[in-house]
Amino acid sequence: MKNEMAHRHGPDQDDPWIRAAQEARLSKAWETPGGWRYWSSVNNSEVGIWYIVTAFGFMLFAGVLGLLIRTQLAVPDNEFLSAETYNQVFTLHGTAMMFLFAVPIFEAVAILILPALLGTRDLPFPRLSAFGYWCFLIGGVFVCGSIFFNAAPSGGWFMYPPLTTKQGGIGADIWLLGLSFIEVASIAAAVELIVGVLKCRPPGMHINLTPLYGWYVLIVGGMILFAFPPLIAGDFLFEMERAFDWPFFDPERGGDPLLWQHLFWIFGHPEVYIIFLPSIALLAMIVPTFAGRPIAGYSWIVLSALGTGFLSFGLWVHHMFATGLPSISLGFFSAASEAVAIPTGIQIFVFIATLMLGKVVRSVPMLFALGALAIFVAGGLTGVMVAVAPFDFQAHDSYFIVAHLHYTLFGGMLFPLVAGIYYYYPLMTGYMMSRRLGVWAFWLMFAGFNICFLPMHLTGMLGMPRRVFTYPGDLGWNTLNLVSTIGAFVFAAGFLVFVFDALRPKSHAEKASRNPWKAGTVEWALELPPGAWGARTIPHIESRYPAWDDHSFMRRYDEGRFYLPDAEEGRREALVTSVLDAQPVQCMRVAGPTWITLATALCLAGVFIFATYHWWTATFISGLLTLCSIVYWLWTGTGEHPEKDEKAIGMGMTAPLYISGPRATGWWAMFITMTGDLTAFLGLIFGYFFFWTVHDQFPPPDIDGPGWTWPLAAGLLLCGSWVLTYGARLWNARGDMLLFRMALLAAVLLALAGIGALVMGPLAHRMDPTAHAYPAIVWALVLWTGAHAAAGVIMQLYCLAASFAGRLTPKYDTDIWNVALYWHFMAFTAFATTLVIGGFPLVS
């Protein structure tokens, strides 16, 4: 990359004919396919819209379930719903709102708007977004559809065993497997978004110039990466208990139901902030715009968002205050739960300070933002109340909590989200939403919400427990419940006004002028309605609010005077930049329309759905098909050798078309994915040591362990495979092809032997995973590590094949870089597993 005369404008940009030709080429390259091929799109503007519409669809479904709940509880001893139906309804209401709306809508909105906020044209892995979307759609329909067959989960969205391990039917399996499937999509999106913020910022946008929304996406993406995997580990243990009777949660055989509660809430509490922070991020974009000035305290808000993210991982026990924990734990987690109010408060005061310094323009997004503040502050304050453990002894599992959590979720998520939709609607569609309908929607929603949920604080204090399908009429709860029900319907009416406004035919709607809110951030440089290519040119950024700070910005943008104003080769291109100072490091070719994403998602859906019904043959075949389609996807769609080494990217600069290693997006994606994977693994290790803490002696003296010889052999063999894989990368880079291929082949053999040795440990000692939690957790660790090693073998074989096919060469070595990175993590997993199962029994 040459960096001569960064600000010399190419003379051609003065010529409107040349510009028109550029636009035509861009338009052709980024064209959305028509007809039924539309569904093979992968571009963020299509996938983002599908994602948002689908998430709102699930939200409406879950909202109807909420109305059913309120209808049933309108009067005492109601027989509108049976007990069993009610239990399915409330379980699905919570499950769908959390897993099919609150988290996915963050990803949906981020996928849609993040490229625009970063002045770029797409996210680094468009097919991954599309794949994630299809997983989300299929999984969500599967989970929600179950209620129409009276087969929905009915164990509560928290699924506490042993209730859920004892339940017959497939409800619990639908929850476990259907949601695991969706969590795959969540993690895929998180990887995509993190890499997007780190590596796809426009040139010049140093990390401290990142729009606040980008910061929040980064933080929340990181949180997803550390919060979802423990749940996936929990789901894995849970389904092993349900399908194969491995007694992780069965106290009769050494298990403990509380292990699930820990794993669930290690996920479940950060999840609250995973939901909350992205919506605050929308406010962080909206508030400065309508205050007409930059955010007051950029560093404050970034640091406090980070602080909230960190603290949220130390609070999970406050969901378990009533489980009989020692007072010292109660005190610690009370204090930690109170502490999170501080960074949250800072973020709110940053907004207030911004409003105070600016001159506020009244608008529908601001109305929703203020409504959000009123509701969220109330929810946060009741949160401070329930964080005081003694008060929680009364409030816990009562309607007080129902009120509290809805205040935090509506104020911290739904109202800001609606504000964000009103705000970004013109950017995505080119039309304005109606101000009049917006005001109606706001007041109906705001009043309805408070009428519904404010009385519930009192209902709870009067002793009404949660999750009851009915209640007696003589306890003083009747009026309160009726009022709540009325409020719920008022809210629903308001929400429908909003949905109507968003979806109504646009023939009478007001067309949006460019930058209709007079915002300062880069996304508003887009023409409205936006072209398929997104950004006309990828801008050079020197301030947080370029449209306010640089009066020539818009003109230069329109004239294509920044980066990549053209698609000379007819390819979709975007820039990859360095992580901290956003120097261009690559001109990246991103993928266009393809069906492989949908095909892979369908195959993977087969794995999860067939497993729900315990149709193991079909599950296995689906698994094989998934593997084939992933290999096909990678082989045909990645690691492409470009037709030339580098190209001019505008502003007098050139950038390479192919890079590998830590500068490339693929390496980062692997790194981030494996960090999440490692977290899930640590969830299993946590399980092992949790059993150690609850038993007097663990491992139990009367049960044979895997011994130390086989685990030691497995550890050595797998680490040997790692060393050889790493060596292979170096030999390849040096051009020593023979040594490279020999090393890879040896690595494959060592890994296979390692898997064998790993399995031999518990097998040779006849450890029966159904007999006790100890053999079960040992087998779970062996299974996890073995499966990862097997995946590692497939990757090694892939590299070997790619080398023989001439795709993997010393110059084009992305594949071996990423596989070696995978094996770094694999080596740690193997080391930790063998040390724990082989070594720990020797010292305990």
Add this chain to the structure above:
Amino acid sequence: MHDTKPEITISFGPCLPIAAMGLLLSGCVGRQSALAPAGHDAEQISNLFWVMTAGVSIIWALVLGTALAATLGLFKNPTRLTPNILIVGGGVVFPTVILGILLIFGLRLLPNWQSEPDRLQIHVHGEQWWWRVAYRAPDQIEPVISANEIHLPAGQAVEFVLTSADVIHSFWIPSIGGKLDMIPGRTTRLLLEATRPGVYRGVCAEYCGTSHAKMAFAVVVHEPKEFNAWLEDRTSDPNIGTDDPGRKIFLSSGCAACHRIRGLTEIGSVGPDLSHIGSRRTIGAGIAENTPKNLARWITDPAQMKPAVQMPAYRALPPEDIAAIARFLSNLN
């Protein structure tokens, strides 16, 4: 107790102070209300609740007032320092101080006690969806077995030993104190002290399956002397009418396979102990008044009153036989 009638204020907007008034006025309605305390813990927590509610309402009004004033441009000529003062003052200093005080205050109420041998112990065992209860006074050898109703002496701390047979339940008597989970494989302990004689209602607070909503119990708080007499009475067999026709039908219909009646049948232990059922206030674990009519309804088809209950329906029995069993049970005390 207040003389005012309970009154609920419907308020548009999160006006916590108004809600607080509604709370205050309705404090007297519930046998199950945490705001009409009849126990030591419940009193303390109720006070904590009122203090926190007042504080929270004031803070809410301050924050929202500031935000509204900022939006409307009521702050004239803010200096460059104003935002920092606001962020540091409102976001850091103020909450740190308030939360510190709250923690010192609140955490003093955490349970801090040891088992003492001279304390009454009540072992409550949660099952889907009822409660097995056993009393053990300090000098008592045989525990007194009962079900679905708990009697307590006023002014004495009682140690509850909580276990579960099947799934997680949570033992909660809002008028007397906080709740504690009953977890399979574990034993949890809760110390409660009732302060005011009367009849209250406890419930299961942890979702425990189909009829979670139908898992309640009556709580009767006596003066200590009265309680001792009651417990003494429960150590002896109930009065069983020897020529009661219901007694024969009870035995011949197989009821005894699951239910124990002291002095009559000691075989069954699957279902609730019925020894003194005639004296209990409710049937079906706190879900219906204990009348012969309700008892007959229950025996005929318990699932109609409590979905998915384990007890089978006795629709096959002639109604007059069921009525006879119900009469027989009503007289057991």
